[in-house]
Every structure is written in structure tokens, then in C-alpha cells.
Amino acid sequence: MTIEACELTKRFGGAVAVDALSFTVRPGRVTGFLGPNGAGKSTTMRMILGLDAPDAGAAFVDGRPYGELQHPLREVGALLDANAVHPARSALAHLRVLAASNGLGTARIGEVLARTGLTEVARRRVGGFSLGMKQRLGLAAALLGDPPVLILDEPVNGLDPEGVHWMRGLLKELAAEGRTVFVSSHLLTEMALTADHLVIIGRGRLVAESSTAEFLAANSRTDVLVRASDPTALAAALRTATVSVEPDGALIVAGLEPAAIGDTAAAHGIGVHELTVRRASLEEAYLQATEGVVDFRDDQNRAGYPTGHLTEHPAEHLTEEGNHQR
Template sequence: MTIEVCELTKRFGGTVAVDALSFTVRPGRVTGFLGPNGAGKSTTMRMILGLDAPDAGSALVDGRPYTKLRYPLTEVGALLDATAVHPARSAAAHLRVLAASNGIGASRIGEVLARTGLTGVARRRVGTFSLGMKQRLGLAAALLGDPPVLMLDEPVNGLDPEGVHWMRGLLKELAGEGRTVFVSSHLLTEMALTADHLVVIGRGRLVAEAGTADFVAANSRTDVLVRASDPAALAAALHAAAGPDTPAGITTEPDGALVITGLTGAAIGDVAAAHGIGVHELTTRRASLEEAYLQATEDFVDFYDHAATEETPA
């Protein structure tokens, strides 16, 4: 089952929160949903789930609006706010209410409690839970109907390192089962480890929709750091080998190391070997998802820290 967003638009007064946004989330992979604060991620998710009505466009799950699904928990599992749970109910009681409202058998409650690591606290009141435990309970609720589609907004908030590692593995496992997994997060390092595909938005508009590796490659530069016995000779040999049609970009660091663009590490090593130049280090440096994201969204950020460039007025 796919999530299809087509020309989705939402205004709040004079503010355009989502602006003719279109993208598709497909099964079998984890799709990360990224964007600066105020980009429209939560509003988009709320419109997909029928919680906000769009001013224009459509958001469909398997070709249907969410509001047309008879038993929605069996088709779409969602976690938007882990704290939106009655604090006096136990974890098991919370899940029983959800199961009864969607025609889900009670046996499923134990299964999702076990999968999210909450079996031992099933009878505890949710009001005593930490935020990380509430995130696990929210995920248990999303999984309750064994849905083919999962939508999770900042699911690792409040989790400790072990919990973050567990969540990463679970999301990959769920996608590997053929589910459509759509996850928003500000933790770019975690998204780099988890997401196979990215939808990036800024000020309500689509910035990029691509595989994670393709997005990084398109929004950053790869170079090769080389330390050689004779940097000048190597630079000259590389210029000659590259030729005018494929020029190599070569700059020299203060310590004498060469930074090279336009040639692969293998090609550089071959040229050095052919000219008898010793190579002490040859490292291909690729940008992180964070660096690529900042490059792609720099024109869409509304809140900057100017402390490094401006003096505070007296």
C-alpha cells in the first residue's frame, strides 16, 4: 500500500503551511520525512490522517482517503503524539480500548506489548511512564491492527541509546516485511542509518524526493584526501592524467596534503603508482546526511543563530 500526496495545500489564516506538495511513499522501505522547524511535516501527516482538512489537493492511502477506511488501525498505524494517552489507564487497558473500537482481537494486545518491550509494565498506569516508555506504547498502538502502513512522527524522542538502536532495527524489520514506513525526525544521524528514501520539504514545498545516498550525492561534494611523498609531482601527474575534458580539482592543505575532486581514489592511486610516488594516506571523504540536508534546505530555514556573525546590540 502506498501513501500518495498530490498538490496538497493548507493555509492557517495568511500563512501557507503546506504549498502544493506532492510525493509518494512506497512499501518495502523506510522513508524519512525531513524539513526545518515549521516546514509543514506535522501538518502534512495530520492531513494524511484526516485530522486536518486540506484547502486543496489530496492525500490518499491505497487510493482512498483515511476517513473512508472502515477499520483504520488495521490499515494505517500512526504515532503523532506519544503523550496523548489517558494517564490513569494502564498500558494494557489503553490498548484494549483501541482494539475494541477497531474490531481487533484481544490476543493481539499481548503480541504488541511483547514486540515493544512493555510486557513487564502492562498493568502500570501510563501516567507513571517515562517519555521513552510512552513512545513504545504509542508504537504498540500503531502496530495493534498489524497494518501495512505506519506513520510515525519523531518516534525516537525520549528514547535512550538502547531504545534508539531498538527502534532503528524495528523500523527496518517492519519495512522488510513489506510495510510502508513513513517516519519524520530531526535526528539526521539516525535517519542516515535508518531511512532508505527521503522526502525533504521546506516552507511547505518539496525540496527533494530521492534515495538517501542519491540525496547526499546530489547535495554535497565528494573529495579525496591524499598525503604523498612528493605532493607537487603527484599534482602535476594528476593534472596530466585527467586531461582537459575531465579536469581534476586539486588544492593543497597547510600541512601539504592534497584535496582532490574529479578523480576517484582508485584513479589517484594508479597515477601515483605509475609515477613511483609514495602514498601515505588516501581517503575518500563523503558528506554526511546532515551536511547534505543543511545545503539543500539553507534557503528554507526561518530561524537562524546569528551569534557567530553579529554582535548583540547593547
């Protein structure tokens, strides 16, 4: 089952939260949904789930709007807000209510509690849960109907390192089972390890949609760190490459493969002590791709990293406030 966004547009007053956004999320892989703060990610997920009505365009799950699904929990599992649980209820009671509302047997409750590591705390009140435990409960609820589609907004938020590692493995496992897994996150290092495919937006518009490997190749550079017995001579010999010299005498070579660099050095009788390929991280590629769609940056931040003072898109801020009030 696929998720399709077709020219989705959403405005809140005079602010455009999502602007003619189109993409497809396919089964069998983890698709990461990335973008700066206020890019429209949460609003997009809410429109897919029928919680916000688009001003234009449409969203489909397996070719149908979410509102037309006969058994929603059995077709789409969603986690948008881990705190959206009555604090006086136990985890077990919360899942029982959801199961009853969707005609699901109680046996499935034990299965999802075990899969999310909550069996021992199932009878505890949710109000005493940490954020990480609430995330696990939210995921248990999303898995309750054994759905082929999962939509998860920041599911690793609040998890400790062990929990993040567990979540990564689970998401990959769910995708390997043939499910459609659509997950947003600000943890780019984690997305680099988890996501097979990326949908990246900025200011409500599509920035990139491709495999993670293709995105890295298109939005980052790869170079080679070279240490040689005579770096000056080697730099002169590498005429077809772009070469820069580090303060310690190491060469940074772009445009040539390591083997070609080594062959050139050998042909000129220059000893090579190190050849190290340096590939850009997802974080570096993401920052380059979204450079023009971040609302505010520190002008002195020469690396282009966003600071902690990025403003939210006004429309998405209003939506998030509405979620908290509900």
C-alpha cells in the same frame, strides 16, 4: 499500499503551512520525512490522517482518503503524539480500549506489548512512564491492528541509545515485511542509518524526493584525502582534478577516483602514504539542500548549520499548540 499526497495545501490565517505538496510513499522501505522546524511535516501527516482538512489537494492511502477506510486501525497505524494517552490508564487498559473500538481480539495486545518491550510494565499507569516508554506504547498502539501502513512522527524522540537502536531495527523489520513505513525525524544521523528513501520539505514545499543514496550523490561532494612524499609535485601532476592543500600538507582531491590518483603518483615516481575517500554525511547533504528554506540562521555559522534559534512556521506552531490543548 501507498501513501499519496497530491498538491496538498494548508493555510492557517494568512500563513501557508503546506504549499501544493505532492509525493508518494511506497511499501517495502522506510521513507524518512525531513525538513527544518516548522516546515509543515506534522501538518502534512495530520492531513494524511484526516485530522486537518486541506484547503486544496488531497491525500490518499491505497487510493482512498483516510476517512473512507472501513477499519482504520487495521489499515493505518499512526503515532503523532506519544503524550496523547490518559495518564491514569495503564498501558494494558489503553490498548484494550483501542482494540475494542476496532473489533480486535485481546490476543493481539500481548503480541504488541511484547514486540515493544512493555510486557513487564503493562499494568503500570501511563502517567508514570518516561517519554521513551510512551513512545513505545504509541508504537504498540500503531501496531495493534497489524496494519500495512505506518505513519510515525518523531518516534525516536525520548529514547535512550539502546531504544534508538531497537527502533531502527524494528522500522527496518516492518518495512522488510512489506509495510509502508513513513517516519519523520530530526535525527539525521539516525535517518542515514534507517531510511531507504527520503521526502524532504521546506516552508511547506517539496525540496527533494529520492532514495537516500541518490540524495547524497546529488547534494554532496565526495573527495579523496591524499598524503604523499612530494605533495607539491603530485598536486601539479593532477591537472584534471581540483586539488587543495591542507595546513599539514595533505591534499584534498575532487574529480578523480583513488585508483587514478594512485596511477598518476606512480607514473611520476611519487610515493603515496594515504588515499582515503571522504563522503559527505546525510546531515551535510541535508543542510545544503535546505539552505534556502530555513527561516533563520546565524550569519557567523559558516558551515551553514542551523542554530537553536530557528523559528517555527507560524501555522505549524498554532497546530502544535492545538494538539497540546486537545
